[in-house]
Amino acid sequence: MSTERPGWAPDDVDLDRPNAARVYDYLLGGSANFAKDxxxxxxxxxxxxxxxxxARGNRAFLRRAVNYCxxxxxxxxLDIGSGIPTVGNVHEITQRTEPSARVVYVDVEPVAVAHTELMLAGNENAGVVRGELLEADELLGSEPVRRLLNLDEPVAVLMVSVLHFLGGNEPYGAVARYVDAMASGSYLVISHIAAEDSEEQSQARNLYQKDxxxxxxxxRAELAGFFAGMELVEPGVVWTPEWHPEASDVVVEPQLSRGLVAVGRKP
Incomplete structure (x- = not known):
């Protein structure tokens, strides 16, 4: 059993099994990860x-989409599957432009929640919930959501690099529940691993499957299915670097980004 447990790590964190959120944190240059990650x-x-x-390209898409909203x-x-805090968190992007902007983060990973709580200390316009994307009613009824968000007004719901960890049809029903709860003029933001048959992609999927x-x-069609009843913002479902690119972004050949993204607006 590993003894590498820093003081900020919750007791229920398994240090002997890698975690997708902590691996992503490491790829982004963060420090909230363990030896197995x-x-x-x-x-x-x-x-x-x-x-x-x-990973940095996906983070850049998050920034562009939030600024668009x-x-x-x-x-x-409402940032669902927000992960472990790193540079360019949603509340940092929004409150730099609009100090009164309100943000609720959601993640199932206890390390992500613990770090987010520390980061948000003293920030009255931001909060965090430990919860599952699939448990839409519980999440929407949670105290931070009820306190900080008014769902009778437009909201942006962000699901960046989270839906590809959920297989089957159940995620479609859960996303539809969030869309139903949104007011007219709200936005849904999604990034997702593309279905590809490259050897590299296959090996990476097998690695995640195992460990x-x-x-x-x-x-693209399956990703578009999450936006039922919404209007896709141009240019629709595209490779990550193709959605409203900016000069400061990391240059990646679109298809080599391995990710598809889209933003939808509720009429």
Whole structure:
């Protein structure tokens, strides 16, 4: 049994099994990860040497999408599957432009929640919930959501790099529940691993299947299915670097990003 348990790590964290959120934190250059996470990331980088660059590209999409929502009047954000805090968190992006913007983070990983609680100390316009994306009613009824978000007004619901950890049809029903709860003029933001048959992609999926959390790639049509009843923002479902690119972004050939993204608006 590993003894590498820092004081900030909750007691129920399994240090002997890699975790997808902590691996992502490591790829982004964070420090809230353990030896097993770093070992797993090392094997992933052997298979997919650009994995860290792709993680940063996904983070850049989050920034662009949040800024798009801000420009279109959104002042409240629900970030589901928010992960471990790193540079460019949603409340940092939003409150830099609009100090009164309200943000609720949601994650199932206890390390992510513990770090988010520390980061948000003293911030009255942001909160965190430990919860599951699939438990929509419980999450929407949680105290931080009820206290900080008014679902009678437009909201942006962010599901960035989380839905590919959930297989089958159940996620479609859960996402539909969030959309139903949104007011007209709200936005849904999704990024997702693409369904590809490359050797690299297959090996990476097998690695996650064996040691962390299974990953389910989805096609463009399958990703579009999450936006039923919504209007897709141009340019629709595209490779990660193709959605409203900015000059400061990491340059990645679109298809090599391995990820599909889209933003939808509720009429």
């Amino acid at each position: 770093r070992e797993f990331a090392g094997r992933l980088l052997e298979i997919a040497p650009d994995a860290a660059k792709l 801000l420009r279109h009047g959104i002042r409240q954000f 962390a959390v299974p990953i389910v790639g989805r096609t």
